[in-house]
Amino acid sequence: MTLDLNDKQIRILLVAEKLFAEKGFDGTSIRNISKDAKINIAMVSYYFGSKEKMLESLIYFRTSDLKMQLENLYQEAIEPMEKINKLIDLYITRINKNKCIYQILHFELSNKKRAVDIKSFTEVKRQNLISLEKIITEGQEKGIFKKDINVILLPPTILGTFFHFQMNRPYFEELLDLRTDEAFDNYIKTDLTKHIKQTIKALLINEI
Amino acid sequence: MTLDLNDKQIRILLVAEKLFAEKGFDGTSIRNISKDAKINIAMVSYYFGSKEKMLESLIYFRTSDLKMQLENLYQEAIEPMEKINKLIDLYITRINKNKCIYQILHFELSNKKRAVDIKSFTEVKRQNLISLEKIITEGQEKGIFKKDINVILLPPTILGTFFHFQMNRPYFEELLDLRTDEAFDNYIKTDLTKHIKQTIKALLINEI
DNA sequence: GTTTAATTCAAACGTTTGTTTAATTTTCCT
DNA sequence: AGGAAAATTAAACAAACGTTTGAATTAAAC
Numbered sequence: 001m002t003l004d005l006n007d008k009q010i011r012i013l014l015v016a017e018k019l020f021a022e023k024g025f026d027g028t029s030i031r032n033i034s035k036d037a038k039i040n041i042a043m044v045s046y047y048f049g050s051k052e053k054m055l056e057s058l059i060y061f062r063t064s065d066l067k068m069q070l071e072n073l074y075q076e077a078i079e080p081m082e083k084i085n086k087l088i089d090l091y092i093t094r095i096n097k098n099k100c101i102y103q104i105l106h107f108e109l110s111n112k113k114r115a116v117d118i119k120s121f122t123e124v125k126r127q128n129l130i131s132l133e134k135i136i137t138e139g140q141e142k143g144i145f146k147k148d149i150n151v152i153l154l155p156p157t158i159l160g161t162f163f164h165f166q167m168n169r170p171y172f173e174e175l176l177d178l179r180t181d182e183a184f185d186n187y188i189k190t191d192l193t194k195h196i197k198q199t200i201k202a203l204l205i206n207e208i
Numbered sequence: 209m210t211l212d213l214n215d216k217q218i219r220i221l222l223v224a225e226k227l228f229a230e231k232g233f234d235g236t237s238i239r240n241i242s243k244d245a246k247i248n249i250a251m252v253s254y255y256f257g258s259k260e261k262m263l264e265s266l267i268y269f270r271t272s273d274l275k276m277q278l279e280n281l282y283q284e285a286i287e288p289m290e291k292i293n294k295l296i297d298l299y300i301t302r303i304n305k306n307k308c309i310y311q312i313l314h315f316e317l318s319n320k321k322r323a324v325d326i327k328s329f330t331e332v333k334r335q336n337l338i339s340l341e342k343i344i345t346e347g348q349e350k351g352i353f354k355k356d357i358n359v360i361l362l363p364p365t366i367l368g369t370f371f372h373f374q375m376n377r378p379y380f381e382e383l384l385d386l387r388t389d390e391a392f393d394n395y396i397k398t399d400l401t402k403h404i405k406q407t408i409k410a411l412l413i414n415e416i
Numbered sequence: 417g418t419t420t421a422a423t424t425c426a427a428a429c430g431t432t433t434g435t436t437t438a439a440t441t442t443t444c445c446t
Numbered sequence: 447a448g449g450a451a452a453a454t455t456a457a458a459c460a461a462a463c464g465t466t467t468g469a470a471t472t473a474a475a476c
Contacts, residue, residue, distance in 0.1 A: 113232070171330055196365075249465090250426090430463105438458105
């Protein structure tokens with residue numbers, strides 16, 4: 001699958017991304033999108049074929065470049081624990097920068113109504129897992145990490161903790177008194193990131 | 209807020225719960241629900257007033273009894289670490305038994321389109337946090353848990369890990385070769401639960 | 417048994433939905 | 447400049463949406 005999108009197509013996708021994230025795919029009409037993007041309602045069908053195909057284009061547009069990021073990380077000449085920390089930073093920064101598409105994916109992945117093509121995204125996850133496994137093995141061979149680690153369940157803990165915090169934003173905003181966007185983002189960058197790093201580190205090095 | 213639901217109303221809610229979880233609130237029509245529940249389409253408006261009010265009734269119906277469960281746990285005469293393990297078991301069993309409503313809540317909590325009344329659910333979360341804080345303090349006073357623990361971020365790690373695993377079910381089904389519902393549920397009850405318990409234990413007792 | 421209230425139903429309501437049409441405008445190439 | 451291709455438009459399409467209506471049926475009360 002390849003995408004060759006012009007400026008106008010990208011503008012439509014950006015508006016659609018925002019609205020899908022806010023109101024869901026079914027909760028957003030083509031008329032909503034065309035109004036915000038200041039285009040005619042026929043343009044969506046003209047450029048993408050249909051509303052669903054536009055969603056597929058959007059997902060591919062936002063996830064296809066993810067592939068290479070973790071592979072590069074493995075090649076860096078730093079300690080395994082440092083790689084893990086960088087990996088967590090990378091995940092949080094990346095997802096925080098692309099909240100909308102991950103919000104959409106989060107819903108669409110568990111939606112039985114549409115069989116939207118997310119093979120490309122699954123492939124990304126598989127690749128990332130392989131990179132993570134390599135880092136863990138490296139750390140084990142150096143005697144830094146302990147032996148029995150369920151690598152498959154590490155991403156759910158890293159991503160799950162972060163997503164859960166994002167999904168319940170209003171609740172944590174009030175609980176932690178984070179009234180501005182800046183305060184909330186800052187808490188993620190400091191306390192939440194620190195918590196996740198601590199959690200994973202504890203899992204990797206402490207014998208229990 | 210109180211609810212006095214008759215058998216037919218509950219039957220409607222159960223069908224709605226299933227469909228909302230599968231296809232989303234906006235992705236499910238009243239006609240879908242009435243067909244599956246074998247009732248006339250007018251009955252939803254007749255009993256609940258509107259589709260949105262039905263959602264509110266459903267959320268209240270499913271979450272109002274949650275309140276007391278954790279309070280009892282704190283009172284039990286067992287070690288703090290054992291209480292934490294029981295708490296994790298309780299969360300996983302409870303959510304696993306009520307997958308549908310948590311799937312719905314997960315989406316509705318972050319949906320800007322509807323301002324559905326979830327105050328009752330927020331209150332449940334607050335109460336649970338207080339119970340958890342009491343357990344942690346008890347463990348710290350006994351010298352079992354370490355001092356600086358970010359209690360607020362423990363539920364996101366417990367619940368987030370579990371939800372992330374549930375939300376990406378098709379991916380993990382293939383990755384872990386869990387082809388039947390039984391195999392999947394069994395993996396949750398054994399490996400995933402063990403992983404979460406290990407994670408939290410490592411956070412509570414290991415100095416880093 | 418009659419009356420009153422609650423329930424159920426088919427039909428219709430006015431909107432909104434995603435998509436298509438056909439005419440028009442703009443862009444690009446020679 | 448002229449003609450083919452691409453882009454844009456308003457209008458219309460049938461289908462689906464949530465909700466309401468008013469008559470028919472059942473249940474409850476006296």
